[in-house]
Amino acid sequence: MLADCGSCFGLCCVALPFARSQDFARDKSAGNPCQNLRDDFRCGIHERLRDEGYPGCTVFDCFGAGQKVSQVTFGGVSWRERPQSARAMSEVFPVMRQLHELLWYLNEVLGLRRARPVHRDARRALDDIERLTRACPEELAAADVPAIRAEVNTLLLKAGELERAQVTGRKKNHRGADLVGARLAGADLRGANLRGALLVAADLTGADLRVADMIGADLRDARLAGADLTGSVFLTQAQLNAARGDRTTKLPPTLRRPAHWEA
Incomplete structure (x- = not known):
């Protein structure tokens, strides 16, 4: 669930939009590469993001979704090598990011000793979501993320209450x-x-x-x-x-x- 930018095709710098603000120095539409993205998919101003007016980039965390889409969903073939996949990658990445965030929370639930009463359901939900993250691009793009979130949120509420009861x-x-x-x-x-x-x-x-x-x-x-x-x-x-x-x-x-x- 940790981001590995070296195994990603710079998807957060391509798929996501941002508007000129105190967080981003320029506008960028979804699906278009950021002007600071290098040919090796690294950020050209990574060490100076805050100084260059991009503090929003330093806050973002994909929970490991970037490398999953790049290396698993699309088999390690980048949108530069296969331009016809660019749109699909941009559609799948935000979905994968949300699924990986839920996996992060569910993994935390399984590490909470006082949340044992919901561990079985949490494990089942985690396994279901993990299987979905390995689906084809079409199935991922069609995933009902709000419904999945609602189901997981019920477990997270219970787990949080059990843990805070100490x-x-x-x-x-x-x-x-x-x-x-x-x-x-x-x-x-x-x-x-x-x-x-x-x-x-x-x-x-x-x-x-x-x-x-x-x-x-x-x-x-x-x-x-x-x-x-x-x-x-x-x-x-x-x-x-x-x-x-x-x-x-x-x-x-x-x-x-x-x-x-x-x-």
Whole structure:
């Protein structure tokens, strides 16, 4: 479930659209290669993305979907070698990315000891989705991703509740809350429900987020210096990449400290 850009045909730089904004210096339509994509499918400004006005690229994570589409779905033959496959690759990649994200969450469920009551169903869902990721391009493009997401989300809700139950006492429920710019420095958010919460530019300096359910929480520019995220549930690398932390931020062992964070 980890991106391997060296085994991908630069699909995130081709298939996905982006609009000129604070995240992207230029407009780009879906299916058209980014002007910074080199012939070897590497980014020509990778080390300078933020300086060149492309911080949005540093946040994106495909959960390993890029190499799956490139090496499995299309057998290692790139859209440059076979131009007639370019459109199909662009259609399949966003689908695969969503399926791989679900696989990431389901794998995490299987690693949660307190979520054992849903492990059997999670394993079944994971196996079904894994089989789908190995289907032909036509079957993948036709996949009913919203229906699959809805089924998996039921399992994730149950798993999150079981895991958060280890925190005793009353826990904060900020599910879907608008906490943009909120002052939450030092807040006790142990076992909190932050699913889908808007935490854009929120001050979470020194906050205790242990065992908090973070799925879908928007952490863009959220300040995480000194925050404790160990044991947090369903936190992803993309969320951390979008936030602002430092060396004092405590992270789960499965995630890495973003290179652009303060020393």
